[in-house]
Amino acid sequence: MEIIVETDTPPIPELEVITDAPAPVVAKEGFTWEVLLPYLLIALTPFLYVINKATSLYIWIVLKWLTDPKIDLKAKCPACGHRQDHKLEYNPQYECIIHTCSRCFAEWGQAPVVSASRWKVVSVPDQKDETEL
Ligand SMILES: [Zn+2]
Numbered sequence: 001m002e003i004i005v006e007t008d009t010p011p012i013p014e015l016e017v018i019t020d021a022p023a024p025v026v027a028k029e030g031f032t033w034e035v036l037l038p039y040l041l042i043a044l045t046p047f048l049y050v051i052n053k054a055t056s057l058y059i060w061i062v063l064k065w066l067t068d069p070k071i072d073l074k075a076k077c078p079a080c081g082h083r084q085d086h087k088l089e090y091n092p093q094y095e096c097i098i099h100t101c102s103r104c105f106a107e108w109g110q111a112p113v114v115s116a117s118r119w120k121v122v123s124v125p126d127q128k129d130e131t132e133l
Helices: 033-067 125-132
Strands: 087-091 096-100 107-110
Antiparallel strands (some): 087 096
16 A cells, blocks of 8 residues: 655755855955954043043032032921022021021021031121121
8 A cells, every 4th residue: 555645845956056156255454443443442542531530520520419418598488388598597506507488487497517516606696787787
């Protein structure tokens, strides 16, 4: 008994021999990226170093400026929410800065950036009164 298997695969074509092969690719001589890249890196290294240091310095300055503690001259009033320039005064009794709201005259305290024991300022209210005149 004979078994016949039918398939849809096409017959395998015969290989052709190519006699006119293209010419091999020859690398260009002279100014190519393989030649220029090391010299370019050597020439640009100082500039890249300076740019890197400048970028680091800029980021450090921005972070220092953002995280630097400071007294906000336009602090939000806790009573009325008004946010505008207002009166600041150091109170030696409480050793804190007293904000006075310009709208509702509410007062609230804030610790100074540098503690009062480290900067010894003598209060001179009499001299202040003379300058206002
Ligand atoms: Zn207020």
